[in-house]
Amino acid sequence: MSNKSPVGAQHHxxxxxxxxxxxxxxxxxxxxxxxxxKVSFPGGSMTNNIVAMTIASIKAILVILIFMGVxxxxxxxxxxxxxxxxxxxFAFGILIDYNTRxxxxxxxxxxxxxxxxxKAIDLKPTPGDSAPExxxxxxxxx
Amino acid sequence: MSSITATGTIPAAEPAEKNYLNVxxxxxxxxxxxxxxxxxxxxxxxxxxxxxxGSLMAGLIRAELTSPTGNFLESETYNKVFTAHGxxxxxxVLLAAVPGILGNFVIPLMIGARDVAFPxxxxxxxxxxxxxxxxxxxxxxSGGVDTGWTFYVPYASLYSNSQVGLAVTxxxxxxxxxxxxxxxxxxxxxxxxxxGMTWFRLPLFIWSAYATSLIVVLGTPVVAITLMMMLAERxxxxxxxxxxxxxxxxxxxxxxxxYSHPAVYIMILPSFxxxxxxxxxxxxxxxxxxxxxxFSSLAIAVLGFxxxxxxxxxxxxxxxxxxxxxxxxxxxxxxxxxxxxxWTSTIYKGTVRLHAPMIYAISFMGLFIIGGLTxxxxxxxxxxxxxxxxxxxxxxFHYVMVGGAITGLLGGIHYxxxxxxxxxxxxxxxxxxxxIVFLGFNLTFFPQxxxxxxxxxxRYHYYYLEPQFQPYNIMSSMGASILGxxxxxxGGYLIWSLKFGAKATSNPWGAHGLEWTIPSPPDLxxxxxxxxxxxxVYDYEALDAAGLSGGVVAPQGVS
Amino acid sequence: xxxxxxxADEHLEHGEHEGPLHEQYEDIDQQNESYIVxxxxxxxxxxxxxxxxxVTYVLYRTRYQHDxxxxxxxxxTLLGGINTTVLLTSSLTVALAVRAAMLKNRTGVILGLIPTxxxxxxxxxxxxxxxxxxFAHNHYPGPTFIPPxxxxxxxxxxxxxxxxxxxxxxGIHVLIGIIVIGALLYLWYKKRPVVTEDYVPTExxxxxWHFVDLVWIFLFPLYYLIPK
Numbered sequence: 034m035s036n037k038s039p040v041g042a043q044h045h046x047x048x049x050x051x052x053x054x055x056x057x058x059x060x061x062x063x064x065x066x067x068x069x070x071k072v073s074f075p076g077g078s079m080t081n082n083i084v085a086m087t088i089a090s091i092k093a094i095l096v097i098l099i100f101m102g103v104x105x106x107x108x109x110x111x112x113x114x115x116x117x118x119x120x121x122x123f124a125f126g127i128l129i130d131y132n133t134r135x136x137x138x139x140x141x142x143x144x145x146x147x148x149x150x151x152k153a154i155d156l157k158p159t160p161g162d163s164a165p166e167x168x169x170x171x172x173x174x175x
Numbered sequence: 176m177s178s179i180t181a182t183g184t185i186p187a188a189e190p191a192e193k194n195y196l197n198v199x200x201x202x203x204x205x206x207x208x209x210x211x212x213x214x215x216x217x218x219x220x221x222x223x224x225x226x227x228x229g230s231l232m233a234g235l236i237r238a239e240l241t242s243p244t245g246n247f248l249e250s251e252t253y254n255k256v257f258t259a260h261g262x263x264x265x266x267x268v269l270l271a272a273v274p275g276i277l278g279n280f281v282i283p284l285m286i287g288a289r290d291v292a293f294p295x296x297x298x299x300x301x302x303x304x305x306x307x308x309x310x311x312x313x314x315x316x317s318g319g320v321d322t323g324w325t326f327y328v329p330y331a332s333l334y335s336n337s338q339v340g341l342a343v344t345x346x347x348x349x350x351x352x353x354x355x356x357x358x359x360x361x362x363x364x365x366x367x368x369x370x371g372m373t374w375f376r377l378p379l380f381i382w383s384a385y386a387t388s389l390i391v392v393l394g395t396p397v398v399a400i401t402l403m404m405m406l407a408e409r410x411x412x413x414x415x416x417x418x419x420x421x422x423x424x425x426x427x428x429x430x431x432x433x434y435s436h437p438a439v440y441i442m443i444l445p446s447f448x449x450x451x452x453x454x455x456x457x458x459x460x461x462x463x464x465x466x467x468x469x470f471s472s473l474a475i476a477v478l479g480f481x482x483x484x485x486x487x488x489x490x491x492x493x494x495x496x497x498x499x500x501x502x503x504x505x506x507x508x509x510x511x512x513x514x515x516x517x518w519t520s521t522i523y524k525g526t527v528r529l530h531a532p533m534i535y536a537i538s539f540m541g542l543f544i545i546g547g548l549t550x551x552x553x554x555x556x557x558x559x560x561x562x563x564x565x566x567x568x569x570x571x572f573h574y575v576m577v578g579g580a581i582t583g584l585l586g587g588i589h590y591x592x593x594x595x596x597x598x599x600x601x602x603x604x605x606x607x608x609x610x611i612v613f614l615g616f617n618l619t620f621f622p623q624x625x626x627x628x629x630x631x632x633x634r635y636h637y638y639y640l641e642p643q644f645q646p647y648n649i650m651s652s653m654g655a656s657i658l659g660x661x662x663x664x665x666g667g668y669l670i671w672s673l674k675f676g677a678k679a680t681s682n683p684w685g686a687h688g689l690e691w692t693i694p695s696p697p698d699l700x701x702x703x704x705x706x707x708x709x710x711x712v713y714d715y716e717a718l719d720a721a722g723l724s725g726g727v728v729a730p731q732g733v734s
Numbered sequence: 735x736x737x738x739x740x741x742a743d744e745h746l747e748h749g750e751h752e753g754p755l756h757e758q759y760e761d762i763d764q765q766n767e768s769y770i771v772x773x774x775x776x777x778x779x780x781x782x783x784x785x786x787x788x789v790t791y792v793l794y795r796t797r798y799q800h801d802x803x804x805x806x807x808x809x810x811t812l813l814g815g816i817n818t819t820v821l822l823t824s825s826l827t828v829a830l831a832v833r834a835a836m837l838k839n840r841t842g843v844i845l846g847l848i849p850t851x852x853x854x855x856x857x858x859x860x861x862x863x864x865x866x867x868x869f870a871h872n873h874y875p876g877p878t879f880i881p882p883x884x885x886x887x888x889x890x891x892x893x894x895x896x897x898x899x900x901x902x903x904x905g906i907h908v909l910i911g912i913i914v915i916g917a918l919l920y921l922w923y924k925k926r927p928v929v930t931e932d933y934v935p936t937e938x939x940x941x942x943w944h945f946v947d948l949v950w951i952f953l954f955p956l957y958y959l960i961p962k
Contacts, residue, residue: 046836056826063818063954067811070959078799081961092951100829101944102937109365110770117778120393121785123480127429130484131793133493290758292768358775366768367758392775396783404790404899412876413895414888415790420875420895421888426793430786705760 215280255319287369307348383448398434446583458525531605535586542578567627593679618654824853
């Protein structure tokens, strides 16, 4: 009530040709995404993924703005149409975990730079190594 | 607020007035009601029952732990008992209590609306809640669940031979119940406010309920689908998480805590709101730093989504992400501290009256500070590795959940009880009981900090290798008995007051707010005419000037 | 405000109205925006609901890129493309139906909703044939699972788990859509004032159906068009 929009503001009639044009654009983008999947872009499959997801996002935005009428709706409904997609990016933060696990600092090679995780697990402790000795010393202290 | 037009000051002493409680009396008129006040009362009764069941489980746990070798429970039974305690208390008490009971009852009254935006959805939400709860009770009765309330995979999905399916489906339904309530509150707060009720005239309970609803809407679906994926893995062997099926069990923890950490803010934020109301009403002052307290609720809602990894410091999570989560967890202490400092400043130089709700409010402050500060121990990665899965964690979250959320709930119920039922409870007895609850609570959970720090793991019922833990456990069990006694007395005098309590006036506390301008209990349609709000929130100076103070004496209607 | 005496005393229970305006609201504009915002808040939960599955998908896709590529060759791009077209077209028709509802053009609404309903049913029929093909090749995850040749068993099983999980959940949403659109069509056919007097119920169904379309827009490239 207190933030009521003027009467009829949310009652926007979109012309039919806009809907038809939007539909046509969506079909064109669908064709484009199928075509792009067959092409080998420079940069390998990651480029393909980026292209495919960009096209899908454009299609999604078209559906949201035109078909779902967010372009013409009230500010409040606009806010609530954005917020879910915004929060979804937080959920994708889960993937940061999996992408940074490899970057374990150490063990270090002779130059002092961190070995990659894949190499690090190859380092088997051998009887003469320093690591078991430290363990032994700790036992002596006990 | 004083400007509710001429009919605003209704003589509440008039007997035989029709109100929402007695306007219709058939069973159907309650079971199919769309009235937010009746739905709030139905939540009150239902949650009281679940709380009793959960407390019974807690009593079994405490009785078992008095002896280092256990007293009477098999290990597997013990697992089932603490799981039942956790599942029922979290999904059917904490998540729904304050929004379901107090939110439903007072939000439309506070903003001057005739009802919530979607009354039928509200009723549906209640039945989802009850239906889910019945499934959980059925799971307990048909053998119990032994996974812990977190349902970690792969144990819950592939190995556990207990009623995981029933309990998870129940939790799923309870989740949707809270989503419906949250959608309702969001739209109600946005669209149903009375003329003149601007955002910064909203009572702080509304702000915190709004922030809570935001978390529910954004977080609950994630855990709902995660539990469904786990259930699909369990029943259809569609692998999502179990290593045997090619999946990643840590992903389950990520998705689970992505909701379940924000969920602790779902539990505590509404009680923060109640706290603001109580301190303003019983200090007769505007809440100090109103804007800061309001926005800190939203800050907690947003930041709460960025800290889930602190439950996973000892999983195989990336240590870099762990560091970031640790840092953000420290940051979330800032908006929480903003609230605490502002509440303290609210009491300062206020006209403090120590009625029962105020005693709960003050004990909330003390208990929540302890709960919050020990959270900082746990958000520090290095100390957390020592304290993971010890009784320190148990004590920490009980200080926040019981000391915070349940104390806030009790304070709120005592504050709005005259409004809900039009009856006064014996205030002196309630004050004493509030102190009993405070003492019993501390005796229960403070020893758990110590015994956890010494290394006693949670979820174990044998500790005969460390018999020095026994005194702490006995102290804790004694405290639990006192706490239980306090809850029983509370329930007793509240029920007693329904029949024998003195009749409450429309504003027994002399408090400020639209809900206190209408009779107790309210009429079916809340307000005779749509109120027009002209004064500021918590404007106690104006209220005192108008002679509506309710006095600094005993509340009206109390002998 | 104006509607002060609107709730007469004999009107004891809320709800059960003939007209479109419910009594907790002051006017139709307030009610309409409440419904639209409420619907969007619900769609936000749907976004997060599917979002968790997309997060899971991205994790396993990056981990098992090759096996996902081999397994995805079993999906039928032609049928997937047809289904995409069907859903996009039904989105258009439901948008036109909502437009007609705003103009109170009953014939237009019915002419828009019928092809929408047909599109939804067509989608599920095609989906049925796709599923049947997977089941015929024992690509259903579980003890009897046989991976496509060239794919490792575990990762391939994850692919088909995700495939059945996500398209299945989407299919359930299509099924709910069929029920809701069918009910809406019935209400319009019967000239019930709840839909003919107010366009918002029609628009809410439209929003829901567009959301179903939206999910499929992402599912299509993720399951039918995986690059090597």
